[in-house]
Amino acid sequence: MSAFTYQANQLYAENVPVIAIADQFGTPTYIYSKKHIVEQFKSYQDSLQGTTNLICYAVKANSNIAILNILAELGAGFDIVSRGELERVLAAGGKANKVVFSGVGKSFDDITRALEVGVYCFNVESVNELDRIQSIAEKMGKKAPISLRINPDVDAKTHPYISTGLKENKFGIDIAQAERIYEYAATLQNLDIKGIDCHIGSQLTTLDPFLDALDRLLVLTDKLTQKGITIEHLDLGGGLGVCYNDEKPPVAQEYIQAVRERLVGRDLSLLFEPGRYIVANAGILVTRVEYLKDTVHKNFAIVDAAMNDLIRPALYEAWMNIQPVIQKQEQPKQYDIVGPICETGDFLGKDRSLIINKGDLLAIFSAGAYGFAMSSNYNSRARAAEVIVDGNKVHLIRDRETLASLYANEHLLPH
Ligand SMILES: Cc1ncc(COP(=O)(O)O)c(C=O)c1O
Ligand SMILES: N[C@@H](CCCC[NH3+])C(=O)O
Numbered sequence: 001m002s003a004f005t006y007q008a009n010q011l012y013a014e015n016v017p018v019i020a021i022a023d024q025f026g027t028p029t030y031i032y033s034k035k036h037i038v039e040q041f042k043s044y045q046d047s048l049q050g051t052t053n054l055i056c057y058a059v060k061a062n063s064n065i066a067i068l069n070i071l072a073e074l075g076a077g078f079d080i081v082s083r084g085e086l087e088r089v090l091a092a093g094g095k096a097n098k099v100v101f102s103g104v105g106k107s108f109d110d111i112t113r114a115l116e117v118g119v120y121c122f123n124v125e126s127v128n129e130l131d132r133i134q135s136i137a138e139k140m141g142k143k144a145p146i147s148l149r150i151n152p153d154v155d156a157k158t159h160p161y162i163s164t165g166l167k168e169n170k171f172g173i174d175i176a177q178a179e180r181i182y183e184y185a186a187t188l189q190n191l192d193i194k195g196i197d198c199h200i201g202s203q204l205t206t207l208d209p210f211l212d213a214l215d216r217l218l219v220l221t222d223k224l225t226q227k228g229i230t231i232e233h234l235d236l237g238g239g240l241g242v243c244y245n246d247e248k249p250p251v252a253q254e255y256i257q258a259v260r261e262r263l264v265g266r267d268l269s270l271l272f273e274p275g276r277y278i279v280a281n282a283g284i285l286v287t288r289v290e291y292l293k294d295t296v297h298k299n300f301a302i303v304d305a306a307m308n309d310l311i312r313p314a315l316y317e318a319w320m321n322i323q324p325v326i327q328k329q330e331q332p333k334q335y336d337i338v339g340p341i342c343e344t345g346d347f348l349g350k351d352r353s354l355i356i357n358k359g360d361l362l363a364i365f366s367a368g369a370y371g372f373a374m375s376s377n378y379n380s381r382a383r384a385a386e387v388i389v390d391g392n393k394v395h396l397i398r399d400r401e402t403l404a405s406l407y408a409n410e411h412l413l414p415h
Contacts, residue, residue: 003033003389004284004365009327011363015392018286018325022361025385026400027288028305030372032062034070034390036282037368040252041074044274047256052269054120056100058238059085061275061369062283064386066397068092071278077120079238079273083110090117100235100271102149102199104129104170111136115144123149123197123235125172130185137190147195147235148173148181152216156201156209156239159316164201172198178220182229193229195271196221199237202276205249207258210236214262221268234263235271242280244366245319252277276369283368285310285384286325287348289360290340299335301356306339307346308378310364310371314345322349325361337362341379372398380406 004013011018013031021031044055056077059068063085068078069092077098078089089099096117101110104125111133114122124130124146137144151172156164164171173181185191200213214236221231236259241249252274259270287305294300312318322337335356337349348364356362375383382401387394 003036003282004363006327011323011325013284013389016389016394018284018363019361021387021389021394022286022288022325024394025387025396027286027361028303028309028384029286029400030283030367030384030386031286032067032279032283032368032386032388032397034282034388037067037070037279038074040278040282041071041076043252044256044272044277045075047253048270051260054098054100054233054269054271056098056235056271056273057278058273058275059089060373062279062371062373063088064372064397065092066388066395067279068094077271079275083107083113086110086113086117086119096120100147100197100273102197102273106132108132108136111144112140115140115142119145121145121147121194121197121233121235123147124185125149127173127181127184130181130188130191134188134190143190143192145192145194146185147193147197147233148178148185149197149199150175150178150217150220152198152200152213154200154209154213154216156204157206158201158203158241159318164199175216175220179223179227182224183227186229193231195233195235196224196231197235197237197271199239199273202239203241204239205241205247207250207255210239210255211258211262214259218262218266221266231268233269233271235273238273238275238277240274240277242276242366242369244280245321278369280366280369283366283371285364285367285371287362287364289356289358289362292356292358299333301335301337301354301362303337303339303348303362305348305364305384306341306379306381307343307348308341308376308381309339309384310348310367311374311376312370313348314343315374320349320367321365322352322354323363323365324355325363328355328357330355341381377401377406382406 056079081103149172385400386398
């Protein structure tokens with residue numbers, strides 16, 4: 001069941017009226033449901049019962065340390081792409097030995113720190129990176145656990161900006177070169193080959209691309225085994241989609257069952273890196289209508305949230321459900337919901353049939369993933385507050401930024 005429901009025409013986050021949260025913390029504010037996060041994570045966990053597995057939540061989807069802490073306490077590992085994310089995981093009580101380190105551009109500092117704290121595995125994306133990890137590990141007198149991220153050339157059938165497993169994408173190692181590069185990795189003294197990794201894209205709504213990629217990885221695994229290179233784990237990345245509008249993506253149980261069927265008779269442990277699936281529908285962004293502006297061609301509702309708070313509509317033309325916090329029985333009108341930023345692309349929704357009055361609160365749904373995490377200070381806008389609801393309790397997990405903090409690290413020239 002959704003964590004956000006209407007009761008007597010008023011939107012609730014779990015058991016708390018959203019209007020009460022907006023009154024207390026102001027707008028725009030991100031509101032998350034703890035229950036939804038826990039349920040989504042557990043659906044992965046339950047489906048993996050009886051296997052050796054690690055579920056590494058993709059920190060980039062929502063990196064607030066309160067959320068990382070909830071997941072760490074449930075036993076989650078973490079998929080990270082920077083030292084910044086690593087430090088967040090550690091600050092949140094996550095265990096280094098349950099961290100996988102992804103990303104095409106790991107810096108010296110990233111790798112050194114990851115080796116220092118002892119991450120579970122580096123998902124390596126190029127030969128140059130293998131060499132860099134080898135040389136740092138050698139200097140530190142360590143052995144670095146690695147997987148190669150394979151680019152299997154599978155069409156994930158998602159938005160081109162979030163598709164990562166096609167041969168023209170910058171991600172991973174071309175599957176045609178993988179055997180040779182594994183053989184090379186095996187010659188490097190300070191590397192320890194652990195597994196095979198793959199992540200073909202985000203917001204996948206069918207199983208076929210996942211299973212096509214899996215089949216290709218299994219062929220590769222068999223070839224490597226024949227060459228004496230042992231693969232302990234298979235990391236299938238993240239990517240499982242959620243419902244924003246009318247999509248009907250498979251749930252974790254269906255996905256994992258299909259994967260498990262393909263792995264019968266094999267001694268491979270499983271690793272997943274879900275992000276969106278865990279947090280997208282655990283969050284809404286609440287915003288207040290500042291102005292209504294009717295022109296000859298369009299009606300605009302100008303709200304206090306903008307593309308700096310939630311960039312998905314501007315960046316991917318992503319459709320996100322927008323609804324009033326208090327439902328009214330009036331005649332709806334067509335609106336574009338836009339922010340105050342000086343960009344034509346600053347919209348949150350277009351051509352929505354809604355009943356809106358000046359000063360109303362609107363909720364933008366499915367905003368828990370890649371919402372706050374992708375926010376910025378563009379137009380010198382302080383970033384939104386974040387709160388988590390747990391039953392009937394509300395916890396502030398990030399203060400609204402202060403204006404002074406926006407230029408606190410800047411310096412005037414000497415006079
Ligand atoms: C390597 C890697 N793992 C996991 C994820 C998480 O993806 P999603 O949020 O679609 O589950 C991403 C982002 O797409 C990624 O790049
Ligand atoms: N930021 C994207 C997902 C990218 C996933 C990162 N690999 C989105 O909002 O849909």
